[in-house]
Amino acid sequence: MALSAPRGTQDILPADAARWQALEAIFRQFCARYGYGEIRTPIFETTELFTRSVGEETDIVSKQMYTFETRGGDSLTLRPEGTAPAVRALIQNNLMAAGGVQKLCYTGPIFRYERPQKGRYRQFNQLGIEAFGAAGPEIDAELLIFAADFLQAVGITDAILELNSVGCPACRPQYREALRSAIAGVRGELCGDCERRFDTNPLRILDCKVPHCKELTKDAPVILDILCDECKTHLAGVEKNLQKAGVAYVINPHIVRGLDYYTRTAFEFVTGGLGAQNTVLAGGRYDGLVAELGGPSTPAIGFAAGEERLLLSAGDNFPLPDAIGPVFLAAMGATAAERVFTLATELRRAGIPAAISYGGRSLKAQLKEANRQNASYALILGDDELSRQEIILRNMSNSEQVVLALEDVVARMSEI
């Protein structure tokens, strides 16, 4: 019985790896432009890090994390997100002590125990950035410009930026109560899920897909009406800077964040083609988290994006750089095959990608192999048995051929 990978995981095969490498290269390029330095944190952390950042009671902690116990009895968890580990590392290594703004970026696997579906896996890869120490709206706008341009650069041209403010500890509780009291009268008419959400997460009721729920809540208050002056000013500042940069956005007051440490700016870039998972990149401001995890009170904002979703969403628009295939060395005859092996080594040591075929196949088969490997050129070593020891350089794309001397081969290939 053959084994398969666990549910919700996948192999990234050589044929796809080029896309991943290119995606991450583009991301690193943007990080360099905007001054984000890479941080690599452990794949697993203490469970407490996530229970403290996410909250003890949620479904997230109780059934969506990969938590396990060490032999020594410590509880560890495969990281279910990138922000909390980054914050932990920031605090532990005292990065804020350097003063100014700390900008961190990361890529890597994330683990969530969920039922897989389109664009959703149990192990997936995220790329993300976090900026610590800047409270004003400029950094929000800068980060959104980064995100918008990055999505463009990877070929996602139809993503829409949806922007909202979730308020702050001063005004969000007021909104939550205003919403509850507005809906309380029709609570009995809501669907079962919303009935439950009323207690657990009333803001999510506004996003219910059931038409009747939508109808019941269409006149419910939105948070933008209830924001405090500071939050309003902040949002206005973000919008002004986005407009100056020419970044299109829409205000969507239904964007919510379940957790209390989120403040003010919240956003999602949404797109079609991802099934029910229509968010391709999301983030927001979390001025409360660093202190929540025991660090100095530090304003912060970040975003993260699932790399699988980015590639899925970009599809054929993804700007895959042209792969330059190897030089393929083909042999006519047994002694020529030995010369091929030696010459391939010589070329590779000179830094030139070289491929050969294995096992003495016909010349036709060897050239077919060259084709399969997307070879740019083929070097055909002549038949020793017929004393035709010349080397033919064949351009695989237009079949042009020239004859080379053995000692010229490396120099000639270096030019190409």
Place this chain on the structure above:
RNA sequence: GUGGGUAUAGUUCAGCAGGUUAGAACGCUAGUUUGUGGCACUAGAGGUCGUCGGUUCGAAUCCGAUUACCCACCCCA
């Protein structure tokens, strides 16, 4: 955790009112080509029809269970 769909060759799929040796396309191997890839033609290899059980003289086909994958709900840090 809940619901729906699918499972036949390396891949994408056909076959299914139950009936001898299970098909196609593409891919693969080789030949036509005293050695030169892509095009064409020809031949060949490759499947215990997801697994287990049941009905039947007979099951890829009908029934049940199970597993895997896909999609959606819940959740979404």
